Amino acid sequence: MITCAEAVRQLWDYLDGIVDESQRELVEEHLSFCRRCCGELEFAEELRRFLATHAEDDLPPTVRARLTATLDELGQT
């Protein structure tokens, strides 16, 4: 059995699939009876999606133009 604090500490690693088998079983056992940690898990998933959603910036046209000009020069050297 693990505590909520121990389960929460491992939730992201659990989601990333980088906990070992015994840790995974302990986390899943804890989640099977702890509603609050299930909420933590769902929120960790939301945070992962949130980060991925904000991963890209628009490349400003002026910056793209200057970087493309760099590629033009490289192609001619």
Next chain:
Amino acid sequence: MRDGAYPDSERASVDRFRALAERELPHLYAIARRFVGNDAEDVVQECLLRAYRNFSQLEHEQAGGKWLTSILVNCCRDHWRARGRRVEVVELDEADEFSLFRKIADEDPFPYSDSVHLDFLHQFGSEDVRAVLASLPELYRVPLVLVHMAGYHVKEVAFMFDVPLGTMLARLHRGRKLFERELWSYAEQNGLLKEGARR
């Protein structure tokens, strides 16, 4: 050598490099913005120069995106070194135990909402997220961005930085916790916890 003076094989290589670089430009720029802020364009340009010089070392072109990102990360590290940035290590403290989930539940910033946790996240636009990330020490921001925004596996990031996997996992964990804590602080400081602030 001027355009047209290349042998066909070299011309084809130059064209392949260009196609790869143009395809990856938005991705490289997005990562660079999160690592070096307003110096992103300079760092991406340096990355293109280095990559072009070493393009023959790329064995599998389907790995070209990650290859370019690795070069970009090295350019960012050189950029930090050139500016004498010290690596800021955050001591083990309450950040490791911080839970944004619990904080939102306890503080209940949107008391009339049935989805208070999602509502909290929906307050943040891309500029806000960039500002929160920028407030994190590089040591923790870099793995967070590479794993959760650029799609790297944490093992690849550990290899890239030549540190043991356990070390990188610890940095990533702390990065996530610091990110959660800074999201809350940013929301407090920028009035995102008011009902009227919803976007």
